[in-house]
Amino acid sequence: MKQFFGKEGTKNVLSSLISILIGLVVGGIVVFIVGMCTAKITPAAAWDGVRIIFAGILTTGRDAAGALTWGFNAANWGNMLFRATPLIMTGLSVAVAFKTGLFNIGAPGQYLMGTMVSLMLALGIPSDVVPPALIWIIAFLGGMLAGAVWGALPGIAKAFLNINEVLACIMTNWIAANVVTWAFDVSNFKNMVENTKSGYIYKTTYNGVATPKLGLNHIFPGSQVNAGILIAIVFAILMYILMNKTTLGYELKACGANRHSARYAGIHDKRNIVLSMAIAGALSAAGASLYFLSGNTEFFWSTYQSLPAIGFNGIPVALLALNNPIGVVFAGIFMAMLDVVGMQLTNLTAYNEYITDVIIAVIVYLSAFSLVIRMWLSGKKKKTANTAPAAKPKAEEPTADAVVAESAKGGENA
Amino acid sequence: MENAPQYVIEMNHITKEFPGIKANDDITLQLRKGEIHALLGENGAGKSTLMSVLFGLYQPEEGEIRKNGEVVTINDPNDATALGIGMVHQHFKLVDVFTVLDNIILGAEDTKAGFIQKKAARAKVTELSRRYGLKVDVDAKVEDITVGMQQRVEILKMLYRDNEILIFDEPTAVLTPQEIDELMAIMKNLAAEGKSILFISHKLNEIMTVADRVTVLRKGKYVGTVNTCDTNKQELSNMMVGRPVQLEVVKDEAKPTDVVLSVRELCVPSHLHKKDAVHNVSFDVRKGEIVCIAGIDGNGQTELIHGLTGLDKTSHGTVTLCGQEISHASVKQRGINMSHIPEDRHKHGLVLDFTLEQNMVLQRYQEPQFQNHGFIRFDAVRKYAEGLIEQYDVRSGQGPITVARSMSGGNQQKAIIAREVDRDKPLIVAVQPTRGLDVGAIEFIHSQLVQERDRGKAVLLVSLELDEVMSLSDRILVLYEGEIVGEFNPKEITVQELGLYMAGAKRAEKGGEQA
Numbered sequence: 001m002k003q004f005f006g007k008e009g010t011k012n013v014l015s016s017l018i019s020i021l022i023g024l025v026v027g028g029i030v031v032f033i034v035g036m037c038t039a040k041i042t043p044a045a046a047w048d049g050v051r052i053i054f055a056g057i058l059t060t061g062r063d064a065a066g067a068l069t070w071g072f073n074a075a076n077w078g079n080m081l082f083r084a085t086p087l088i089m090t091g092l093s094v095a096v097a098f099k100t101g102l103f104n105i106g107a108p109g110q111y112l113m114g115t116m117v118s119l120m121l122a123l124g125i126p127s128d129v130v131p132p133a134l135i136w137i138i139a140f141l142g143g144m145l146a147g148a149v150w151g152a153l154p155g156i157a158k159a160f161l162n163i164n165e166v167l168a169c170i171m172t173n174w175i176a177a178n179v180v181t182w183a184f185d186v187s188n189f190k191n192m193v194e195n196t197k198s199g200y201i202y203k204t205t206y207n208g209v210a211t212p213k214l215g216l217n218h219i220f221p222g223s224q225v226n227a228g229i230l231i232a233i234v235f236a237i238l239m240y241i242l243m244n245k246t247t248l249g250y251e252l253k254a255c256g257a258n259r260h261s262a263r264y265a266g267i268h269d270k271r272n273i274v275l276s277m278a279i280a281g282a283l284s285a286a287g288a289s290l291y292f293l294s295g296n297t298e299f300f301w302s303t304y305q306s307l308p309a310i311g312f313n314g315i316p317v318a319l320l321a322l323n324n325p326i327g328v329v330f331a332g333i334f335m336a337m338l339d340v341v342g343m344q345l346t347n348l349t350a351y352n353e354y355i356t357d358v359i360i361a362v363i364v365y366l367s368a369f370s371l372v373i374r375m376w377l378s379g380k381k382k383k384t385a386n387t388a389p390a391a392k393p394k395a396e397e398p399t400a401d402a403v404v405a406e407s408a409k410g411g412e413n414a
Numbered sequence: 415m416e417n418a419p420q421y422v423i424e425m426n427h428i429t430k431e432f433p434g435i436k437a438n439d440d441i442t443l444q445l446r447k448g449e450i451h452a453l454l455g456e457n458g459a460g461k462s463t464l465m466s467v468l469f470g471l472y473q474p475e476e477g478e479i480r481k482n483g484e485v486v487t488i489n490d491p492n493d494a495t496a497l498g499i500g501m502v503h504q505h506f507k508l509v510d511v512f513t514v515l516d517n518i519i520l521g522a523e524d525t526k527a528g529f530i531q532k533k534a535a536r537a538k539v540t541e542l543s544r545r546y547g548l549k550v551d552v553d554a555k556v557e558d559i560t561v562g563m564q565q566r567v568e569i570l571k572m573l574y575r576d577n578e579i580l581i582f583d584e585p586t587a588v589l590t591p592q593e594i595d596e597l598m599a600i601m602k603n604l605a606a607e608g609k610s611i612l613f614i615s616h617k618l619n620e621i622m623t624v625a626d627r628v629t630v631l632r633k634g635k636y637v638g639t640v641n642t643c644d645t646n647k648q649e650l651s652n653m654m655v656g657r658p659v660q661l662e663v664v665k666d667e668a669k670p671t672d673v674v675l676s677v678r679e680l681c682v683p684s685h686l687h688k689k690d691a692v693h694n695v696s697f698d699v700r701k702g703e704i705v706c707i708a709g710i711d712g713n714g715q716t717e718l719i720h721g722l723t724g725l726d727k728t729s730h731g732t733v734t735l736c737g738q739e740i741s742h743a744s745v746k747q748r749g750i751n752m753s754h755i756p757e758d759r760h761k762h763g764l765v766l767d768f769t770l771e772q773n774m775v776l777q778r779y780q781e782p783q784f785q786n787h788g789f790i791r792f793d794a795v796r797k798y799a800e801g802l803i804e805q806y807d808v809r810s811g812q813g814p815i816t817v818a819r820s821m822s823g824g825n826q827q828k829a830i831i832a833r834e835v836d837r838d839k840p841l842i843v844a845v846q847p848t849r850g851l852d853v854g855a856i857e858f859i860h861s862q863l864v865q866e867r868d869r870g871k872a873v874l875l876v877s878l879e880l881d882e883v884m885s886l887s888d889r890i891l892v893l894y895e896g897e898i899v900g901e902f903n904p905k906e907i908t909v910q911e912l913g914l915y916m917a918g919a920k921r922a923e924k925g926g927e928q929a
Contacts, residue, residue, distance in 0.1 A: 247785045250772070257767045263725060264754070264762040265776040266746030 012322050015374035020320070020334065023363035025272025030362055031345075034355055041350050046259045059348060066143050068348065076344070078216070078223020080336045085228040086111070088332035089287025090314025092232075092239050093151075093280040095323040099243055100276040101256025106154055106169030107284040108311025109176035110147040110313070114285025115292055115299055115308075118143030122204040122293055125190045129400045132208040134291055139209065143289035144282040150176060151281015152274050159270035165277065173311075177304050184301035191298070202328040210324030224297075228290035232329070235286065235322060239325040252276050285312060322374070338363060345367040420483060422447040422500075422610045423468070423579055428477035437463040438474070441636045443629050445579065450611045452621040452642075454654055455631035456852030457824055461614050461645040465581060466633070469494045469501065472712055500572030501581040506564050514550050514567050515539060518574050533870040535574075542573045546603055562593035569600065580604065581612045583754035586620055590710055591880055591913035598624045616654070616852055618661075619881070630654055655854045665864045668888035670700035674841050675722075680731035682714070682721035690729065690910075691717035693896045699841065704863065704873040706887030708880070710916050714896035715876045716757060719845050722874075724748045725762075736840055749777055750822035753834040757845035757876070762834055763830045764818045771799035771814035774833050807858075824855040831859055835866060842866055845876040858884055878907050894918045 028050040035046025048068055052059060057080060060071045090107045097104035121139035130138075154168035184190065184201060191202045204210060211226040243249040254262040255272040263269050287310065292299055317335055321327030342356030425447040431439040438460045445451050455461045466472045468479065470488035481497055488494050508517050515532065516869050518539055524531045536552060543550055548566045556564060565585060572580050582601070586594045601624055605611055615621055621628055622642055630637040630653040637653050651659045676698050684691035692714045699705045709715055720726035722733055724745040732741045736751045756762035764773050775784055775795050784794050799814040808828045810816035818826060828846065834842065844863060848856040863886065867873050877883050883890055883904070890902045892915040900915045900922035914920045 245790060246788050247779050247790055248788060250790060252781050254765050254768070254776070258761070258765045260761045261763065261765050261776065263745060264723075264756055266744065266749045 003364055011374060011377045012324070014325070015377055016320055016322065016327070016331070018373050019370040020363070022369065023366035024054055026361040027363045028365055030359060031351070031355070034351070038350075045349055048056045049345060049351055052341060052345050052348060056344040057337050059344050062348060074220045075222035076340050078220025079227035080333065080340045081216075081220070081229045082224040082226065083339050084333040084336035085232045086287035086291040086310045087234060087313055087317055087335050088229075088232040088329055089290065090284050090311055091317030091321065091328040091332050092236055092314075092325055093283035093287070094314040094318035095321060095325060095328050096239055096243065096283065097276055097280040098318055098323045099256060100252040100272070101259070102155075102158070102165050102273065102276055102280070104151070104169060104277065104280045105166050105283075105312075105315070106151060106172050106277075106281070107314045108307035109169070109173035109326045110150045110281040110284035111288040111308050111311040112152040112173075112176040112180045112303065114143035114147040114288035116183055117146035117285075118289040119189065119201055119204065119292055119299060120187065122209040123202055125205050125207075127208045132210075135207070135209050136211065139204075139293055140286070140289045143285045145285075147285020147288070148278040148282040151284070152278040155274040155277025158277070159273040165313070169366045173307055177307055179324075181302055181304040190301065197298075197303050199300050201301050203295060203298055204293055205295040209293060210295050211290065224294065226294050228294060231290060232287070232332075235283065239283070243325065284314065287314075313364075320364075320370060320401075322370060323389075335364070420447065421445060421480070422482060424478075424480040424483075425426065425464065425468060426478050426480065428464065428467055428474045428479075430460075430467055430472055430474045435861070436634050438467065439634045439636075440476075441631065441634075444639070445610050445612060446627075447610050448605055448608050449626040450605050450613055452613045452615060452625035452628040453631070454608050454616060454618075454621060454628050454650060456654055456854060458617065459631040459654075459852075460634040461631060462583075463634075465583065465612070465614065466499070468499065468581070495575065495577075498576065498578035500575060500577030500579070501580065501583060502565065502568040502572065502585055503687075504584045506568055508556045508567060510566060511555060511583075513553055513555055514559070514563075514570075515552040517556055517567055518552075518571050522575050539570060539574060542570055545669075546573065546600065546607065546906060548573075548600060549872045552859055560593075562589055562596065565589070565597065566591075566600070569604075577609075579610050579612065580608065581614070583614045585613075586615070586617060588744050590917055591909055592917060594620065604776060615796075617881075618650055618853075621650070622647060632656055632797075651853050654852070659853055660857050660861075661853075663864060663885040668703040668867065670703035670888070673698045673871075674701055674736060674874070675699040675874065676732075676734040678732045678734075679714050680718070680721060680733065682717040682726055682731045683729050684717065689896075691896050692721060694731070695893075695896070695898055696731075697891055697901075699872045699874050701840070701870050701872050702867055703888040704875055704886055705889045705891065706875040706877055706883050707891050707893050708877065708883045708912065708916060709893035711878050713893050713916075715845070715893055716894070718891065718893070719757065719843060719876060723754050723843060734785070749839075752841045752843060753837045753839040755830055755834050755842070755844040755847050757849075759823075759830055761827055764826060766817075766819040768818055769814065770808070770810055770816045770818055770821070770829060771795050773818050773829060774802055774814075775797040776833065802829075802832040802836055804808060806835075824851050827851060828855065828858070831862055836861055841870075841872045841874065843874045847875070848877075848879070848882060856882075880912065883912070884909060892916055894921075 030055050031049040032046050035041040036043070051068065054069070057076055058070050058073065060069045060073045063069050090111060093102050093107050093110065118139045121142045122135055125138065127133045127135060129311070150172060153172055154165045157163040157168040158165045172391055189201050191200045211228050214227040214230065216225045216227065217223070243253065251262070251267050252272050252275065254265070254267055255269045259269050291297055313335060317328055317331045320334070321331040336362045342353065342360055345351045345356045346353045421444045425441065425443040428438050428441045431434065438851045441460065441464055443453070446783055448660065453461050453464070463472065467474050468488065470490045470493050479488060480486065486497060488497065509520065512520065515536060519530070519535045524534060542548070546569055550563055550566050550570060556567065585597060589597060598620065601611055601613070613621070613625055625642050627639055627641050628645070628650060629639045630650065632654060648661060650882060651661055678696050680692060680695045681690045683693040697705070697720060707718070708716055721728040724743060728741060732739055734740070735748065740748050760766060765776065775798065778784055779790060782799070784791055796814055802808065803813060806828055809825050818829070821829070831847065842863070847859050847863070851859070863873055863875070875887060877882065887904055890904055890907070890912070891898050892900045892902070892912065894916060895918065899918070902912065915922070
């Protein structure tokens with residue numbers, strides 16, 4: 001038991017779980033106080049709100065008497081996985097960059113460039129000539145390539161001109177937002193047919209292009225889930241292997257941890273900085289491709305005044321996962337779960353959708369404390385932590401269920 | 415005064431524990447009034463911890479501190495200052511853009527209605543400087559004065575605050591031989607005036623010259639206190655290390671053969687100013703010899719080595735290694751025939767957040783024995799690292815998986831030496847390989863370098879330590895302001911004369927022509 005707690009992996013997982021729990025508790029308190037202060041929310045409704053914060057993913061609705069009902073809500077679970085897909089990818093993007101010593105705050109821009117190129121390819125290639133499955137692959141790879149190029153730009157600025165990547169990333173984000181808006185504005189992909197909505201691009205199903213469901217729609221009926229989540233998980237595993245098992249990962253990490261000693265050892269630091277950012281950009285863009293190629297999502301093209309939140313949310317996902325690619329999968333699913341919980345809060349109680357954003361922000365904010373908690377745990381466990389072999393993958397595996405189980409446990413408590 | 419039984423400071427039975435380690439275990443240190451008392455010990459012996467306890471930075475678990483026989487509690491550095499304890503840190507704590515006078519009074523300014531009374535301060539500083547023979551230019555900016563003068567400013571800072579107990583933490587590390595002699599004279603002068611001095615060092619020569627008594631620590635324990643007149647260097651180093659130590663480098667006559675490294679008219683631009691940091695430097699290094707580049711820090715050694723190893727671009731001249739011109743080759747290409755023990759082991763030598771085994775293959779991870787189609791062969795890396803750790807006695811908490819950051823400086827350096835020597839290249843470039851290390855580690859590193867020389871390697875050594883230069887090298891090149899000002903046989907030159915060349919006061923005919 002002592003040895004188990006001494007392991008680095010255990011400490012990492014534990015610290016993330018503790019910070020999530022603190023975040024949920026504080027979120028619950030906020031919901032309760034807001035409920036108390038709002039005239040139209042009764043104490044009973046406030047209590048419902050608190051319970052939804054902890055276990056919203058397990059609510060199925062309200063029964064005839066108006067009480068919350070609990071159980072496995074297939075549509076919610078499916079939507080959670082669907083929403084997790086792009087979050088996992090942007091989370092991977094930020095985490096991989098972090099591991100190589102770079103702060104990729106450019107994920108939103110890379111995400112937008114991926115969106116643009118994927119959608120244009122998916123809608124632009126005539127499906128009567130090219131089979132839709134091939135179009136999907138071309139659009140996906142094209143999106144990734146666009147993201148890689150977009151990510152490489154700040155990388156080049158950093159490597160050759162020593163321009164801080166944060167600065168360059170913020171610039172490229174807004175350039176991307178405007179380029180994308182302009183490109184769609186002059187394109188003929190704007191959906192003018194549906195009169196009730198405006199400013200959207202055609203769904204890719206218009207051209208017959210959609211991510212296959214692979215039977216996931218039977219497990220989670222009524223949801224948008226598709227094979228994208230599996231692709232995201234495969235990417236996470238690939239990134240784990242790349243960063244931890246290969247010589248390339250060794251090089252990238254060496255450059256990130258100490259650029260000077262990497263140079264001293266004859267590693268091309270400049271090439272690796274550009275490469276890190278290109279990989280990060282490709283991952284963000286792949287998230288966008290997976291989201292918009294699903295076939296039933298619409299893209300609001302006039303985005304020159306706003307950046308996609310999914311790009312920025314990659315940062316808390318990566319922080320929560322302590323930059324471990326496998327951990328990112330669970331952190332991404334957790335963040336998507338908060339999304340779903342927010343919807344449940346809006347649907348099932350008198351809380352409006354804005355308070356749910358506040359709650360999510362509180363939880364995410366406190367989740368970023370995982371590093372502090374990790375340090376606290378390390379300080380406490382220092383004496384027992386001397387002979388722990390670094391068996392990282394094994395230690396991380398239980399995290400998976402642990403994060404989900406956490407919310408389940410919360411439900412039982414409530 | 416010397417016969418008074420009264421100690422000005424007593425630290426009795428001090429024990430200070432950190433998690434998992436006793437940094438100080440029942441240590442007693444008694445400082446007499448007016449004496450120079452040296453504190454000697456290897457790295458990690460507990461010298462710094464003991465001084466931190468005296469300065470109020472740590473609270474000891476056991477033991478007491480007495481001043482003039484009375485028990486005092488020192489909770490923070492302010493208490494220490496109030497008791498008249500002052501310290502000259504190894505790295506000076508001066509404000510570069512302030513004048514000497516401003517630096518001296520900083521934090522102890524006398525004010526009248528909010529205005530600094532500089533006139534009175536100036537008079538006091540001038541008086542102190544005259545009385546103790548501490549020559550300073552009170553109106554010069556600190557950034558413009560020499561290191562030796564900066565140190566005198568630090569000493570004046572303590573005197574200005576009327577400190578009675580002066581702690582010198584490794585004060586000679588940054589000085590030239592002439593400046594060291596001056597400092598020794600100043601310290602003796604201060605002691606004669608009644609100040610009590612604690613002198614932290616691991617340089618035996620200096621301790622024998624200046625100290626009255628020596629307290630030796632080893633691995634956190636008190637070994638003993640001896641009078642310097644009753645002991646000798648060998649005995650002291652044995653006490654410090656705990657076993658007989660080889661103080662002199664044992665080596666046979668060098669038998670240099672073919673030229674391995676040939677440098678011609680090399681220029682390396684400076685990062686700091688527009689001129690060349692290294693100007694028209696030419697020399698050869700042959701198989702089976704140790705060539706040492708001597709000089710005071712900042713005279714172009716770093717740039718020269720960066721130019722040779724490919725970390726910096728050269729602007730003129732050629733570098734030929736094993737018959738191949740490498741003037742513009744990449745670090746990796748140069749690494750084929752060159753191993754490099756870098757000056758800064760934290761900046762260049764190690765990736766501190768990597769494990770020891772990852773650091774051991776820093777240049778070699780792409781060799782077929784350590785990778786298979788781009789996948790690292792972890793078992794091979796582990797085995798290799800374990801072999802090196804065993805062979806070079808690199809000590810660490812968790813063996814190959816120890817994070818490099820958590821290792822002691824000496825063992826970090828041993829790990830680098832192990833890695834670089836084991837790469838088995840014709841040329842070894844070693845830059846200050848023993849900096850900050852203790853006698854035991856220095857002995858090991860010196861013997862490794864001599865052994866490599868005898869195996870037919872060419873060794874290019876850069877050192878700031880004159881003892882090291884004199885004892886280890888077969889040939890000495892003196893670098894002054896980026897130019898080689900002299901080439902000497904260590905057997906035919908004295909330390910004092912070498913110091914004059916290093917300070918730029920003398921210039922050899924041959925060196926003059928080259929430059």
